[in-house]
Amino acid sequence: xxxxxxxxxxxxxxxxxxxxxxxxxxxxxxxxxxxxxxxxxxxxxxxxxxxxxxxxxxxxxxxxxxxxxxxxxxxxxxxxxxxxxxxxxxxxxxxxxxxxxxxxxxxxxxxxxxxxxxxxxxxxxxxxxxxxxxxxxxxxxxxxxxxxxxxxxxxxxxxxxxxxxxxxxxxxxxxxxxxxxxxxxxxxxxxxxxxxxxxxxxxxxxxxxxxxxxxxxxxxxxxxxxxxxxxxxxxxxxxxxxxxxxxxxxxxxxxxxxxxxxxxxxxxxxxxxxxxxxxxxxxxxxxxxxxxxxxxxxxxxxxxxxxxxxxxxxxxxxxxxxxxxxxxxxxxxxxxxxxxxxxxxxxxxxxxxxxxxxxxxxxxxxxxxxxxxxxxxxxxxxxxxxxxxxxxxxxxxxxxxxxxxxxxxxxxxxxxxxxxxxxxxxxxxxxxxxxxxxxxxxxxxxxxxxxxxxxxxxxxxxxxxxxxxxxxxxxxxxxxxxxxxxxxxxxxxxxxxxxxxxxxxxxxxxxxxxxxxxxxxxxxxxxxxxxxxxxxxxxxxxxxxxxxxxxxxxxxxxxxxxxxxxxxxxxxxxxxxxxxxxxxxxxxxxxxxxxxxxxxxxxxxxxxxxxxxxxxxxxxxxxxxxxxxxxxxxxxxxxxxxxxxxxxxxxxxxxxxxxxx
Numbered sequence: 166x167x168x169x170x171x172x173x174x175x176x177x178x179x180x181x182x183x184x185x186x187x188x189x190x191x192x193x194x195x196x197x198x199x200x201x202x203x204x205x206x207x208x209x210x211x212x213x214x215x216x217x218x219x220x221x222x223x224x225x226x227x228x229x230x231x232x233x234x235x236x237x238x239x240x241x242x243x244x245x246x247x248x249x250x251x252x253x254x255x256x257x258x259x260x261x262x263x264x265x266x267x268x269x270x271x272x273x274x275x276x277x278x279x280x281x282x283x284x285x286x287x288x289x290x291x292x293x294x295x296x297x298x299x300x301x302x303x304x305x306x307x308x309x310x311x312x313x314x315x316x317x318x319x320x321x322x323x324x325x326x327x328x329x330x331x332x333x334x335x336x337x338x339x340x341x342x343x344x345x346x347x348x349x350x351x352x353x354x355x356x357x358x359x360x361x362x363x364x365x366x367x368x369x370x371x372x373x374x375x376x377x378x379x380x381x382x383x384x385x386x387x388x389x390x391x392x393x394x395x396x397x398x399x400x401x402x403x404x405x406x407x408x409x410x411x412x413x414x415x416x417x418x419x420x421x422x423x424x425x426x427x428x429x430x431x432x433x434x435x436x437x438x439x440x441x442x443x444x445x446x447x448x449x450x451x452x453x454x455x456x457x458x459x460x461x462x463x464x465x466x467x468x469x470x471x472x473x474x475x476x477x478x479x480x481x482x483x484x485x486x487x488x489x490x491x492x493x494x495x496x497x498x499x500x501x502x503x504x505x506x507x508x509x510x511x512x513x514x515x516x517x518x519x520x521x522x523x524x525x526x527x528x529x530x531x532x533x534x535x536x537x538x539x540x541x542x543x544x545x546x547x548x549x550x551x552x553x554x555x556x557x558x559x560x561x562x563x564x565x566x567x568x569x570x571x572x573x574x575x576x577x578x579x580x581x582x583x584x585x586x587x588x589x590x591x592x593x594x595x596x597x598x599x600x601x602x603x604x605x606x607x608x609x610x611x612x613x614x615x616x617x618x619x620x621x622x623x624x625x626x627x628x629x630x631x632x633x634x635x636x637x638x639x640x641x642x643x644x645x646x647x648x649x650x651x652x653x654x655x656x657x658x659x660x661x662x663x664x665x666x667x668x669x670x671x672x673x674x675x676x677x678x679x680x681x682x683x684x685x686x687x688x689x690x691x692x693x694x695x696x697x698x699x700x701x702x703x704x705x706x707x708x709x710x711x712x713x714x715x716x717x718x719x720x721x722x723x724x725x726x727x728x729x730x731x732x733x734x735x736x737x738x739x740x741x742x743x744x745x746x747x748x749x750x751x752x753x754x755x756x757x758x759x760x761x762x763x764x765x766x767x768x769x770x771x772x773x774x775x776x777x778x779x780x781x782x783x784x785x786x787x788x789x790x791x792x793x794x795x796x797x798x799x800x801x802x803x804x805x806x807x808x809x810x811x812x813x814x815x816x817x818x819x820x821x822x823x824x825x826x
Contacts, residue, residue, distance in 0.1 A: 202624055315337045449487075577690055577746050718738045
C-alpha cells in the first residue's frame with residue numbers, strides 16, 4: 166500500500182541522504198574548479214622587427230572541459246620588454262583566441278608565418294592553413310588519397326619548416342589501401358568511390374596498429390608541402406618497414422641537395438605497444454628532400470628524384486636515437502638515446518646524450534663517429550647529477566654560444582632545468598635547487614629562459630631567467646616572477662591550497678643486503694602532502710603509486726591530487742626503487758623483483774610516516790594506475806596476510822583499495 170505522504174518527500178538516490186547529496190554537489194563543483202585551471206602546453210618567442218626592442222611570444226594553452234570530456238585550446242600572445250636593470254615586462258593580449266578544430270599549429274622560425282593543421286573527420290581532406298600576421302594567406306586541402314591525418318603528438322610527431330620558410334616537412338598517416346566494395350550482386354571489381362545506394366565497403370586486409378593511444382595509426386610516413394603552390398610530395402626511398410617521426414631539416418650546403426633527418430622505428434617484428442615504451446629500438450636516418458635543387462632551394466618536380474634518395478642510417482652503432490637537433494652553425498647533430506632501456510629491456514631508463522659531426526659537404530655519412538656527451542649515470546653521489554631523464558626537448562634549445570642546450574629533466578622527485586655544454590659534456594643546474602618545486606622550460610628568449618614552476622600545493626607560476634654571472638666553476642641564474650593571466654585559480658582554491666604543506670622525504674631502505682648495488686642501497690623518496698594546521702588527530706592518508714614501474718611522480722602541481730588534498734586527505738606519493746631520476750643502478754634493481762621490492766618500499770614508506778606520527782594506520786587508502794594498480798592489488802593481499810599472521814603480524818593497516826588500470 167502506498168503511503169499518503171510519499172509524494173511530498175524529496176527523492177534522493179537509494180542510500181544517499183540529503184546531507185550527503187549536498188556534500189557530493191559541493192565536491193563536484195570544487196573538482197570542476199580545479200580541472201578548469203589552465204595549463205601551458207607550448208610556447209614560442211621571436212625577435213621583433215629590426216627597429217623594435219624586446220621580443221614577441223606566443224603561448225598554447227589548454228583548459229579541461231570536465232563535463233564534455235574535452236580540452237579547449239587557446240593561443241595568447243605577448244610582447245616582452247627587457248630593461249637595462251634586468252627587469253622584464255610582459256604585455257599580454259587582452260584575450261586568448263580559441264583554436265576550434267585545430268589539431269596543431271607550428272610557427273615558422275622567424276615568427277612571420279603560422280601553420281595551422283586541421284585533421285580530417287571520416288574521409289575528409291586534411292586542411293593546411295598558412296597565416297600571416299594579419300590574415301589567412303594560403304589554404305590547402307590534402308585528400309585522403311595523398312595521406313591521412315597529420316601526426317601531432319607522441320613519438321611520431323614531427324613538423325619542421327625549412328630555413329627560407331617555403332617548405333614544411335611533416336609526418337602523416339600513409340594513404341589507406343583501397344577497400345573491397347560489395348553490392349546487391351556481391352563483390353564489385355575496382356575501387357568505387359561512388360556511394361551507391363545498397364552498396365557498402367569491407368574493411369580489407371587486417372593491418373597492425375601501434376597500440377595504446379595510437380588506435381588506427383598504421384604507417385607514419387614522411388611528406389613535404391610547398392606552401393606557395395600547395396603541392397605535396399611523399400618522400401621516396403624509405404622502406405615500408407620503417408615508421409617515421411620527429412623530422413627536421415638538415416643544414417643547407419652549397420652545391421648539394423638538402424636532406425631531411427628523421428627517427429625511424431622498425432616494425433619488422435611487431436608494432437603493438439610503443440606508448441611509454443622507450444625500449445623500442447630506433448635510429449636516425451637521412452634522406453634527400455623533394456623540391457630541393459642542389460645549387461639553390463628552388464622547385465623541381467618529383468620525377469627528378471634520383472639515386473640520392475637512398476636512406477642513410479646515421480646511428481648504426483647505437484640501439485636508440487631520437488629527438489635530433491642540429492647545432493646553430495650546422496656543424497654537429499645532437500640526439501638523445503634510450504640505449505639503457507633498449508639494451509636492458511626496461512621500458513624506460515636513464516637517457517644519454519650524444520653528438521655526431523655533420524659533414525661539411527652536406528652529404529650524410531653512415532659511418533659517423535658517435536661521441537658520448539652525457540653518458541648514463543649509474544650511481545651519483547649525494548647532491549650530484551643523477552643522469553638525464555628527458556621526456557621532450559625544445560625545437561630550439563640553444564643559447565647564443567651555439568654549444569649550450571637548455572633541457573628539463575627529472576632529478577629525484579623534482580623536475581629541474583639543466584644546461585648542457587655539448588662540446589665539453591659539462592652539466593649545470595639552472596633552476597633553483599632548494600625549494601622542492603619542479604621547473605619546466607617552455608621556450609628560450611635569446612639567452613634567457615621562459616619557464617614554469619609549481620609544487621603539489623602551488624599552481625604553476627611563470628618565471629623569466631637570465632644568466633647573471635658566468636664563471637668557470639658554475640653559472641648563476643637569476644629568476645623573475647612573471648604576472649600571467651593564464652595561470653590563475655579561484656579564491657576558494659587559493660585559500661584551500663594555502664592551508665597545505667609538503668615535503669620530500671628520504672626513506673631508508675630496509676633489510677639492505679650485500680648483493681645490492683650501491684645505487685639500490687641508497688634511500689628512495691616520497692612526497693608527503695598534509696594540512697599545515699595542528700590537529701590532535703591525523704587526517705586520512707592516501708598512498709599514491711605511479712605506474713611504469715619505471716616512471717616517477719614529480720613535485721609538480723597535479724589538479725587531481727590537489728583536489729584530494731583540499732578535501733582533507735594527506736598524500737604519500739611514493740617513488741619506490743625503480744623510479745626514474747635516481748640513477749641507473751637504483752632503476753635496474755627492480756626488474757626480477759616486481760611485486761616484492763616495490764611493495765616492500767611502499768610498506769616501508771607507510772611505516773615511516775606512521776612512526777613520525779603523521780598517519781593513523783587505521784585510515785589508509787591506496788590509489789594507483791597501471792603498475793600502481795598492480796601494486797595496489799599486492800598491498801591489499803600482502804597486508805591482509807601480514808595482519809592475519811601471528812609471526813609477522815607487526816602491521817595493522819586498514820588499507821582501502823582504489824584501482825586505475
